[in-house]
Amino acid sequence: MKHFAPNTSPAFTAGIDCLALPEKFSGAAYYIHHLTRNLLETERRFAVVIFCKPRHRHLYQPFLKPGDRVVTPSFKTRAGRILYYEYGLSRRLRREGVDLFLATHYLCPPRHPAYRIVNTFHDLGFVEHPRYYGWIRRFYFGRRYRTFLERADLIFAVSHLTRRSLERRFGERVPPVEVVYPGTDHLADGEPGNGKLNGVSKPVMLAVNTFEKRKNIPEIIRLFRYLKEVHRFPHQLWLVGQRANGWPEIRRAIAASPVGADIVLKEHLSTADLVRCYRQAELFVNMSAYEGFGFTPMEAINHNLPAFLFRNAVLDELLPENPYIFSHLEIEAWGDQIARARVNQYRERLSPDCISQLNWQRSAGKAAALLEALWSGNLQKRSRVPSDIAL
Secondary structure (H helix, E strand, C coil): CCCCCCCCCCCEEEEEECCCCCCCCCCHHHHHHHHHHHHHHCCCCEEEEEECCHHHHHHHHHHCCCCCEEECCCCCCHHHHHHHHHHCHHHHHHHCCCCEEEECCCCCCCCECCEEEEEEECCCHHHHCHHHCCHHHHHHHHHHHHHHHHHCCEEEECCHHHHHHHHHHHHHHCCCEEECCCCCCCCCCCCCCCCECCCCCCEEEEEECCECHHHCHHHHHHHHHHHHHHCCCCCEEEEEECECCCHHHHHHHHHHCCCHHHEEEEECCCHHHHHHHHHHCCEEEECCCCCCCCCHHHHHHHCCCCEEEECCHHHHHHCCCCCCEECCCCHHHHHHHHHHHHHCCCCCCCCHHHHCCCCHHHHHHHHHHHHHHHHHCCCCCCCCCCCCCCC
8 A cells, every 4th residue: 555655755744642552452442553553554645653652662663654653651650641641742742743643532732833633532421421430530521521622623533423422512612523433344354153162062142342331231141041041042141341340230240140150251352362252152242322433243243243232322323224233121022032033043134244334444544634634724614513402
């Protein structure tokens, strides 16, 4: 793929923020990492400076082109990172000659005449669905969203749901907003296996989620019990994810379930093991009540895995009508439909073709074009809606 010509100076220098990347990736981290990787490889007229933690340098170093580089600021805590955004990052951007800074996870430095800012909003869950989050995050982001919006020249939203939420809640205070969808092709696809994971004697019903309250995992455990007791499913339920604020409730639900012996908790799987789960499980279930985008249903669909999903607002935006998508959380109706689908060999499963347009090459191409348009002054402004007016 072409990049800016090696004998031609880049038109400008774009900084990309990868400082929020955790040790184990999920959700927003996938967006940050894969968008950055693909921006490095896409055709572009600008040089890139990656800002990341020292342990993530190796992720980007092999993909740098002439004029690109990696910068690794030093801080040891989350509080240190927040302080760095407020008091250290602006100076570093100027020192590195950054003309346009792509903030990828809400936080961004103060405005300065030397550079422009593009900020990325994944969702507004902290203020729109506060019951799903701890008070510290609700308190911090509830007061800082507006500041981060006002610092930006352009906003990237990961879905139209997020864009509408921004414009409805903040109205005229929102700078132009463009939707840059994530890709969903970051895990290799493959044909489904026989429903049994290697070394497991029973077929597997799979749920992959960070163990947060909004993911409704105790409801998945109730559904699994219904399938076992009413429809005599021989399966194991594999719950794959990372600990979060729903973890204690999940553990209690498993301990109290009569079918708890067939529930397997898996934390921090490698990418290879996660792909193995998608390829070899028999079916996938997701009951998440709220997402800005939501990767795991898309990963399951890309592996041709029958996916039974709760139709939250973002899935309503992204996926076609399908009998495996439910507009409610009535356990008996889910269980009966899943049992019928199994008898029919899951013939109505969603095809990977329905999300083929959600790929990282396209995401990076759109992001690069928007950065160049902002720099050149050719970005068209989006019409706004008044604050708190429903769309």
